Amino acid sequence: MQAKFTLALIYGSAREGRFCDTVVDWLLTHLPNMLAADILIVDPADLIAESRIVRAEAENRIARNLARADAFLIVTPEYNHGYTAALKELIDSFYRPWWGKPIAFVSYGGISGGLRAIEQLRQVFAELGAATIRETVSFTHAVERFDENGNLRDPGRTLRQLERLAKQLSWWAVTLKAGRETVVLEEIA
Template sequence: MQAKFTLALVYGSAREGRLCDTVVDWLLTQLPQMLAADIVIVIVDPADLIAESRIVRAEAENRIARDLARADAFLIVTPEYNHGYTAALKELIDSFYRPWWGKPVAFVSYGGISGGLRAIEQLRQVFAELGAATIRETLSFTHAVERFDENGNIRDPERTMRQLERLAKQLSWWAVTLKAGRETVVLEEMA
């Protein structure tokens, strides 16, 4: 029997015309068959929090809070801006800090020469403080604009797919293991 878990795929950018859409769309075509589990994927997008109406923003906040709370694991897809992660992602993490606790977080990053690795290193520290477990494997797209063709397909699929498969296997293991742990042992948060 395959294990089941809910994966929240979290956008790290809220900019218009963002490359994050291309990366996420590609991931959604690849991940389901790679994850060693029966999964439900929910999308969490900080762009949903950009609303002129307080009512619309409140509805988005409630939906995001529900999706983050029900997630058993997180996959953050983030660009690197100015050697760090984005303001939109920071606001999202800081606004919803409890749901991350006791759950695994994986990263897919993109950017210029570093491929977003500096953003990931900062995020590892943040998620450690929030009680999440960041997994070792990452997928980083250096010179990201050049890595995808005009149809959103990856230009070097063999290398990229191997790395994504390693990430997916680790994330699946951590998601299933920590979910079982949360269901069997109540561990009070350390504050």
């Protein structure tokens, strides 16, 4: 039996009408069968608030979810060869919860499928003491890959790739969770 862990699934776009919802919804139909994890949702759109009180509440909620998570899966688009300002704001708003935890990426976009956004995020998370995992899932020309009901056309290869990602992420999540329980992170970070 696989050891259980907590996964935070993070939206990489906060735009109204974002395609990110389609990708996240598709992931949420498949991931629960692929890993033994409780899945929490973290959405940078929650930080776009009309009042400081609402924003503070959103920050507290996100902070709790990030702290609880043993692993992260970031679903990122690519804009002008980079990731979004909303995602950067989310990352920069919370320093500690990334440390000693694995991060996987699912990306989407036009011709590059978001791969350049992933490579930039790897650099950022190196500074935050996180371990980004090798396996990724990437959707080139993403809008054309999904039908009007949000189903992926021709999903075979992508599902196999997602399974590999889920296995790697699970291994890192469980291994680093044990590590954090064995050695107090504050002693080394």
